[in-house]
């Protein structure tokens with residue numbers, strides 16, 4: 001799908017046509033080859049411009065084609081044909097030139113970009129590498145260090161930086177295709193040998209080996225088991241050490257290892273899942289394409305603690321006017337300062353002006369009377385939140401959407417404090433709220449489709465990855481996390497150490513294991529939630545074993561640490577010890593180890609050998625099993641929702657796709673068998689009982705994850 005025309009008398013114009021992003025599917029590749037032949041054989045044509053339809057140059061190879069039998073001319077050959085053309089080829093870059101799209105432009109002899117265009121080779125984010133010559137041409141054009149940065153990070157650069165790096169020859173603020181045609185006319189007839197990048201020598205920095213060694217070390221550390229970044233470095237190394245013809249073979253070789261890897265499948269699944277969750281639906285039939293969001297011009301935040309401040313910053317960065325309310329004067333003053341600092345730092349990083357003037361502060365709740373939407377972010381206490389919602393219901397104008405940032409409390413109970421429960425919806429941000437991408441939008445049984453649509457739309461405007469989920473204890477993320485944490489506690493009781501559990505999880509790919517993460521977020525946070533659930537008290541005066549709660553096994557280990565003031569980094573002691581309160585570097589704590597031994601002795605527990613496999617199976621399969629319950633209850637519409645929540649909110653390693661995708665990779669039958677094994681070994685832990693949806697999926701032959709929604713929709717049909 002490419003179109004050819006002749007413009008301005010002597011310029012051939014090839015237009016890529018594959019909406020929405022002109023991805024280079026087989027038909028487009030074939031179209032380019034045919035239109036190029038036309039342009040090169042058209043005697044009136046002295047030079048050629050390639051552009052994309054609808055103001056977008058090209059979003060790269062067609063990711064939807066991956067995993068299918070590739071047909072049509074390989075992109076590498078298409079680009080060679082363009083580079084070998086005997087007439088100047090000019091790429092007119094508008095919107096984006098990403099992946100194969102930028103590689104196509106690098107095959108051209110000249111590149112001109114619109115000032116708003118973004119360029120990059122983000123293949124590594126999809127578990128791949130630029131496999132149409134990008135790893136060989138870019139280092140030759142802009143040098144090894146700059147190429148390594150773009151290829152191993154996959155980051156996009158705006159046109160101005162692309163010009164500064166030397167990727168493009170010109171940047172224009174006007175009609176890009178017109179400017180490209182002018183450039184094409186100006187270079188008609190000029191020699192091309194010096195414009196064929198693949199023929200360029202690759203500049204070799206003096207300390208080349210040291211550079212690649214350093215880069216490989218850096219990339220391995222950052223990658224935490226992801227293989228694509230490592231292959232990207234190896235491919236660029238080939239460009240710096242081999243002639244182009246051998247380098248391009250090496251690039252192909254490395255791509256083959258990645259293309260079929262589970263990691264590439266996981267990362268491509270995440271690419272489409274991130275887009276799928278924006279197409280939300282609820283069990284009551286409300287949907288993204290039939291629910292219109294309400295108009296939001298003015299928003300308000302109530303409660304300016306850590307979360308309230310982050311939310312205020314994220315809202316102000318959207319350009320909306322924000323009213324920030326905090327009744328405690330001292331807290332209000334502190335918030336003003338903190339919010340301004342965060343806005344200034346963010347603006348500096350993004351090279352834009354800070355939006356300080358968008359925010360007005362007040363100690364008085366009356367100040368929000370004319371807001372279109374309010375986000376409540378006061379302390380996580382039901383009684384306090386109910387009081388605030390009663391005040392909001394009294395103060396706000398009719399039709400104001402009332403949102404709560406609670407991370408686990410019942411949204412519908414808060415809705416009952418107002419006259420318009422249909423306008424109440426949860427907007428669960430993750431700390432720090434102006435940084436973390438995830439937003440859980442929590443709808444209750446009475447929340448209107450418009451309220452969900454409005455919260456999802458606002459989340460998108462704030463640059464969040466928003467996922468619509470049903471109201472239940474802990475929603476999706478925290479509900480699954482509770483079991484992950486509990487299994488980790490049980491493993492300590494049975495003989496493991498925090499170091500062993502964390503090592504297993506970090507080797508799996510988590511940035512931090514469960515115990516280092518708990519020390520970072522503060523052990524007292526979970527303790528308060530457990531106490532709120534009447535779990536945290538270790539008083540055995542009731543004669544009930546300290547290790548039984550509501551008839552189920554319970555581990556008071558976390559509570560016992562908190563009772564001793566060990567809250568983690570903030571107190572300098574938790575599951576690990578730190579050099580001082582607030583210290584960041586965790587080191588093993590002999591006290592903790594002897595505490596575990598005496599705890600086991602006190603409760604008649606005998607430590608046994610526990611390996612990494614058991615740690616992963618216990619912590620991850622318990623969480624996954626709860627994920628199936630969440631799907632069965634309709635709290636999440638599909639596995640993609642759960643996986644996007646865990647990758648964008650709980651640092652689940654991207655190259656593992658997410659908990660549900662991981663279960664699909666491991667094999668549902670294996671997950672089922674292991675859960676049954678652990679349930680038999682631990683009958684006092686009922687949630688290890690495999691979920692019936694998991695059984696149904698296994699019974700129906702373990703269909704691929706993309707087809708689970710069909711089975712979910714047909715309850716109890718297969719068993």
Ligand SMILES: C[C@H](O)[C@H](C)C(=O)SCCNC(=O)CCNC(=O)[C@H](O)C(C)(C)COP(=O)([O-])OP(=O)([O-])OC[C@H]1O[C@@H](n2cnc3c(N)ncnc32)[C@H](O)[C@@H]1OP(=O)([O-])[O-]
Nearest residue numbers: 021023059060061062063064098099100122130131132275
């Ligand atoms: C050989 C070569 O070396 C290798 C191997 C490669 O080239 S690998 C490929 C490398 N390319 C990429 O990594 C770029 C991936 N795309 C993006 O980063 C973004 O899409 C975007 C371009 C910046 C636009 O963002 P957007 O926010 O405006 O819209 P959207 O919602 O994201 O996208 C709009 C719609 O287009 C679909 N889409 C986008 N890019 C696509 C692509 N490359 N292939 C197929 N579909 C694509 C997307 O799924 C969505 O579909 P639907 O949900 O509407 O059905």
